Amino acid sequence: MTDTISARPLELPIEPDAGSRRLSTAKAMQEAIAQRMDRDDSVFVMGEDVGPYGGIFSSTSGLIERFGPDRILDTPISETAFIGLGIGAAVEGMRPIVELMFADFFGVCMDQIYNHMAKIHYESGGNVRVPMVLMTATGGGYSDGAQHSQCLWGTFAHLPGMKVVVPSNPYDAKGLMTAAIETDDPVVFMFHKGIMGLGWMQKNRRAVGPVPEEEYLVPIGKARVARAGTDVTIVTLALSVHHSLDVAEKLEADGISVEVLDLRSLVPLDRDAIVRSVAKTGRLIVVDEDYQSFGLSGEVIAAVVERDPSLLKHVARVCVPDVPIPYAHQLEYAVLPTPARIEKAVRDAMAT
């Protein structure tokens, strides 16, 4: 292995046609990692149960069989030590992909993440780069309780110096993972368990979808219009994209045209895309599985208000109210942004 970072940027296609081959989001992520590892021996994967188990949510299945234990490293349950190890390796020119098993676990290792991974580039005046991916599972809906069901992307996005990406489907997951590995900045890659296509959890029908075989990039910081519409804009991400699309399909029969904007990244946030859509519809609903206050939903609304408050005829939020995620199924589904809550919000918007 050489001492230098391999030549970049990559000449890879950007958002090519999806084709017809279908993969789960988990397999799409595995493929992105494997293809990068094939071409760049500075890339390695590290985390709890990423080896023979293949990642608790299958983000690394099959990789150890292909690349061996020297490049797919199971770690002790020591998030501070191994995330910090990833930072040091990245500083020396490697490209680690480090898994934090649940985003909820950031509490035991946040100093390495926000005071080191995210700040070293700035503090060094751009002289030290930290090309590292921190991938982590988010989201609830399966009664895992208050410490294993959170999204928390707003918390990471609030802290400067790290990019935050949140795919909603297999195609974006592969292209965003490739982009995350390739950028010279630290990236927090947050995948929702409900879109991975796991066999042991209720899965969204769009958790399996078309994915090109070749490597490609989905640029970090570009939102995607998942469905075009004219009456109401739903700005959302992750599993909530699919709930919103389901609602949009249903309401089409009632003559309500819903535009669904999939943010794909929180940092950078595609404010232009948000404003563009709201300029068209005048009605904004933010659907966010993160906590409501002090987070993404307020930021999205501020993005419009700061640009042109007159664009907004109506604004509403469908988020997790400011309570810990409850355990009992009935309580949990009372706080999650369910299709029923989204539908009600859209109908209320159309009534104003």
Add this chain to the structure above:
Amino acid sequence: MTPTHTQSLTGHSQVLTDEVRRGLLNTMVLIRTYEEAIRREYYADKQPAFDIGAGLIPGEMHLSAGQEPVAAGVCAHLSADDALTATHRPHHVAIAHGVALRPMTAEIFGRETGLGHGRGGHMHLFDPSTHFSCSGIIAEGLPPALGQAFAFKRRGSDRVAVAVTGEGAANQGAFHESLNLAALWKLPVVFVVEDNDWGISVPRNRATSVPSNALRAAGYGMPGVRVEDNSVEAVYAAAADAVARARAGEGPTLIEVHTLRLWGHFEGDAEGYRPELATVAEHDPIPRYRDTLLADGVLTDAAYEAMRASAVEKVEDAVDFARGSATPDPLDHLDYVFSEGAPS
């Protein structure tokens, strides 16, 4: 003069030549001269009332006077290819590791010519040319050192990473996680614990459950040695063994040095909590080592004065450079958040 033999704590015999001994003193003198100059500049425009945010050097200032033996003894075994992570009190190890004085000083002065173009400050010095960094968070500089060691090992080199921390940090989780992982993966790391007896105002015997952090190394399956009496030659010997072990692929070692915080935790600290305050200066390691070398005939008064004069010249050059450098343009405050520029 015949070489002095120092018995290291792990059993190897280390030959200390006259040149090495003078070199250790020279490094210590350079560090002390530097810290005295920074102290002078720090207070220069904080008179008569002390305002921590005012002056050419604003902010917290943690100076390393008294801890020079650790830096000199450890870094004598390193090259610029080896990594070193330091703490909120980083100047002595930065200087001993060879970080250039001009950009380091300019960073402390918050200037555009500084190591971090004024974005870091004295607790956040990053010098890729010597693989040097520091962190203001207790014990959190250790995990990145593991990663640097991991990268060195992966590339098949014999480079090592030294992680310096204080005795207070040895009660943090990051310390214990790092020791375990470094030993588990046999990483080429040397952990250096500077025991200066004080965690700000709390004495170590009211914070740490064991008499020596070297004992804790055993719990992670690595050798642990404690150097008493702030002896630069004993540090040199212990570090020789530890660095050799790491270079040979035999894994990490922990060295704890019982050192001395000659001044306050930070500048402006009146140290009213410190009962032995009146006698601290008697334990200053630099006059002691100078006198040893004079007595051994390794050093002359004239050579010592020349050493001091050379240090003053280098340090004042760096201070002049910093004072004469431009401050950052406030309009550039968003630069360097990301590699391709400002965030959107």
